[in-house]
Amino acid sequence: MANSLETKAVTKIYQTDTGVTRAVDSVTLAVQNGEFVALVGPSGSGKTSLLAMLATLLSPNEGEIIIAGQSLMEMSDRERTRFRREKIGFTFQANNLVSYLTAMENVELMLRLNGKYDRAGRERARELLARLGLGDRLNNLPRQLSGGQQQRVAIARALIHNPALVLADEPTASLDTERAYQVVQTFANLIHEQNRVGIMVTHDLRMTAFADRVVQMMDGKIRRVIDNHEEITGFSRGTLSSAPPSEPRAPRLVPRLAPS
Amino acid sequence: MLPIYLSFKEMWRNKGRFLLFSLVIALITVLVLFIAALADGLGNGNREYIEKLNGDLIVYKSDVALSITASQLGREKLLEVSRVPGVTDAGQVSFSSTVVRYQGAKELNVSLIGVGAGKPGEPPVVQGRGLQDRQAKEAIIDRNVALTTGLRVGDNLTIKSIQGAKEKLYTLQVVGISDGRQFFLQPSVIVPDLTFEQIKPGAVPTGNESDLISNIIVVRLQHPSQWKQMESVLASQVSGIQAVDKVTAYENTPGYAAQQSTLSTQQFFSLLIGVLVIGGFFQIQMLQKVPQIGMLKAVGASSPVIALSALAQIVMVTVIGVAIGTAATLLMALTFPATIPIVFSPMAIVLGVVSILLIGPLGGLVSIRYALRVEPLTALGLSS
Ligand SMILES: Nc1ncnc2c1ncn2[C@@H]1O[C@H](COP(=O)(O)OP(=O)(O)OP(=O)(O)O)[C@@H](O)[C@H]1O
Ligand SMILES: [Mg+2]
Numbered sequence: 181m182a183n184s185l186e187t188k189a190v191t192k193i194y195q196t197d198t199g200v201t202r203a204v205d206s207v208t209l210a211v212q213n214g215e216f217v218a219l220v221g222p223s224g225s226g227k228t229s230l231l232a233m234l235a236t237l238l239s240p241n242e243g244e245i246i247i248a249g250q251s252l253m254e255m256s257d258r259e260r261t262r263f264r265r266e267k268i269g270f271t272f273q274a275n276n277l278v279s280y281l282t283a284m285e286n287v288e289l290m291l292r293l294n295g296k297y298d299r300a301g302r303e304r305a306r307e308l309l310a311r312l313g314l315g316d317r318l319n320n321l322p323r324q325l326s327g328g329q330q331q332r333v334a335i336a337r338a339l340i341h342n343p344a345l346v347l348a349d350e351p352t353a354s355l356d357t358e359r360a361y362q363v364v365q366t367f368a369n370l371i372h373e374q375n376r377v378g379i380m381v382t383h384d385l386r387m388t389a390f391a392d393r394v395v396q397m398m399d400g401k402i403r404r405v406i407d408n409h410e411e412i413t414g415f416s417r418g419t420l421s422s423a424p425p426s427e428p429r430a431p432r433l434v435p436r437l438a439p440s
Numbered sequence: 441m442l443p444i445y446l447s448f449k450e451m452w453r454n455k456g457r458f459l460l461f462s463l464v465i466a467l468i469t470v471l472v473l474f475i476a477a478l479a480d481g482l483g484n485g486n487r488e489y490i491e492k493l494n495g496d497l498i499v500y501k502s503d504v505a506l507s508i509t510a511s512q513l514g515r516e517k518l519l520e521v522s523r524v525p526g527v528t529d530a531g532q533v534s535f536s537s538t539v540v541r542y543q544g545a546k547e548l549n550v551s552l553i554g555v556g557a558g559k560p561g562e563p564p565v566v567q568g569r570g571l572q573d574r575q576a577k578e579a580i581i582d583r584n585v586a587l588t589t590g591l592r593v594g595d596n597l598t599i600k601s602i603q604g605a606k607e608k609l610y611t612l613q614v615v616g617i618s619d620g621r622q623f624f625l626q627p628s629v630i631v632p633d634l635t636f637e638q639i640k641p642g643a644v645p646t647g648n649e650s651d652l653i654s655n656i657i658v659v660r661l662q663h664p665s666q667w668k669q670m671e672s673v674l675a676s677q678v679s680g681i682q683a684v685d686k687v688t689a690y691e692n693t694p695g696y697a698a699q700q701s702t703l704s705t706q707q708f709f710s711l712l713i714g715v716l717v718i719g720g721f722f723q724i725q726m727l728q729k730v731p732q733i734g735m736l737k738a739v740g741a742s743s744p745v746i747a748l749s750a751l752a753q754i755v756m757v758t759v760i761g762v763a764i765g766t767a768a769t770l771l772m773a774l775t776f777p778a779t780i781p782i783v784f785s786p787m788a789i790v791l792g793v794v795s796i797l798l799i800g801p802l803g804g805l806v807s808i809r810y811a812l813r814v815e816p817l818t819a820l821g822l823s824s
Contacts (some may be wrong), residue, residue: 228820228821229822232817232822235815235820236740237768237819237820237822238822257801258742259743261740262815264739264740265739270738270739274731275731275732275819276735278446278732278735278736280449280453290740292442293442293739293741338762
């Protein structure tokens with residue numbers, strides 16, 4: 181099966197007055213289509229920086245990234261923008277949706293951006309939202325939806341235009357445990373069904389239960405990779421013997437508040 | 441299409457806020473249009489007679505700084521001016537202010553203007569006939585006098601004028617009606633020069649036409665396009681005079697320039713306030729939308745889409761505001777009494793409307809620039 185995502189020794193260095201940070205340090209990773217990867221690690225370990233580079237929003241200092249057969253390195257800013265709207269789907273931690281568009285319109289927006297808005301697309305958007313349990317919420321504005329419902333709209337938005345790569349930044353951060361499980365499970369199922377590459381950054385280890393692979397980062401480096409189903413289950417329950425002590429053992433019960 | 445879709449949806453889903461802001465722009469429009477109308481109305485009231493004069497140059501006594509009241513020119517100057525080659529005709533014109541009594545005891549302040557019968561300075565009539573005799577007890581009234589008093593051609597006109605310490609009444613016959621010929625913000629009664637000498641307030645009639653002293657001489661030229669050269673020709677061939685074109689003449693009527701510049705300053709500041717208000721509104725709104733714009737850019741909305749949707753919104757809000765404001769202004773203008781010096785010239789309305797339509801996007805430029813600078817990276821909570 182094709183590798184829709186490949187990174188080769190990707191490195192991101194931040195230079196500030198106080199010094200140099202190797203936020204992402206020589207990360208090499210290959211993800212197959214239909215694979216759902218959870219990216220975990222302590223705060224400051226470089227998860228978001230890596231995600232931003234995969235999203236073409238940040239340029240690596242070294243290394244290479246190839247998505248859907250295309251190297252991101254030679255692209256101009258305009259090409260990157262176009263690449264993002266065609267090949268990448270996003271869900272963000274906060275401010276996911278356009279406040280003045282309904283759930284349906286937010287999903288359709290990706291089709292409009294790509295000039296592919298038509299009856300068939302509209303039908304797909306409706307089905308996708310129904311699949312995510314929002315069949316009766318199509319015409320609600322974001323402010324009329326709960327946090328979990330908004331995240332699900334964002335997931336539909338991330339998938340509607342058939343992207344090669346779906347990136348989710350802490351999709352469960354503002355949800356309670358029950359809803360978080362539901363959201364991640366549906367997300368994982370859709371990645372599998374539609375045969376896309378899914379990468380989810382999460383602080384909540386329990387959410388890794390639905391992943392095919394867990395990539396654990398530390399100080400910018402991949403500390404370890406778990407791709408065995410049983411080990412992942414153990415990891416997500418916090419019972420995996422070699423779980424690093426720096427990881428929070430107890431699952432976070434209080435949802436992290438998104439900045440409003 | 442997408443930018444219009446986005447800006448329209450945003451306005452539609454926030455109707456109250458955007459309508460309110462359109463109303464603010466409507467108010468600015470009303471203000472700008474009324475100041476323009478007032479400037480036109482007042483300016484017209486001051487310059488109309490001179491602007492419409494059937495002559496090319498106005499001759500003043502020299503060293504009076506183009507003050508009509510201070511200028512005194514005798515009959516001999518008229519003869520000298522008439523003899524200058526290139527001058528085809530010239531007429532003495534004198535100004536005073538008096539009162540028309542009508543419909544019993546009603547009174548109307550008017551400019552009393554003495555002209556040579558059939559000479560430059562006498563306005564063409566739209567009804568009746570022109571002045572025929574320099575001594576005749578006849579008058580041309582301008583449209584405004586006719587409208588206010590209801591006088592018609594053939595009617596008797598009563599002029600009330602202070603002579604010495606007493607009021608005296610004179611009866612003239614209306615022989616013609618001209619179009620609007622206001623002077624010194626008053627409608628006009630035009631009478632033959634010798635009649636003027638007798639009935640003007642404080643008259644000391646000599647009855648001798650060679651003594652006739654006027655304020656200005658209106659000169660008609662053989663080649664009107666050469667007025668500039670003729671100004672100096674006249675000044676060099678006739679001693680003690682100064683000749684200027686009509687625009688210079690009315691711009692030097694007392695208070696005219698000061699009044700017009702006051703009004704255009706007011707108009708300028710209304711527009712400036714407009715720019716700041718519109719700019720401020722869209723900028724505040726833009727600040728609130730920064731996270732959303734970062735997100736839109738992250739999912740692949742291009743800079744042109746972002747900029748055009750912001751622009752489309754500014755244009756729509758401004759157009760709606762200007763439309764409401766213009767409609768409101770014209771409706772209000774209908775209810776205004778004719779005596780208020782407000783003139784809505786199509787030119788001034790177009791100019792006012794266009795300038796507000798331009799200041800909208802101008803005010804919004806800052807916010808558009810700001811939107812273009814939002815980094816998509818902020819959607820992930822990072823900054824570069
Ligand atoms: N713009 C920047 N300038 C300088 N250093 C930065 C910048 N952005 C991030 N860093 C540093 O890079 C490192 C990795 O940051 P990153 O946000 O990728 O970590 P993270 O794993 O997403 O953390 P968290 O779990 O807290 O979100 C951190 O040490 C951080 O301080
Ligand atoms: Mg992060």
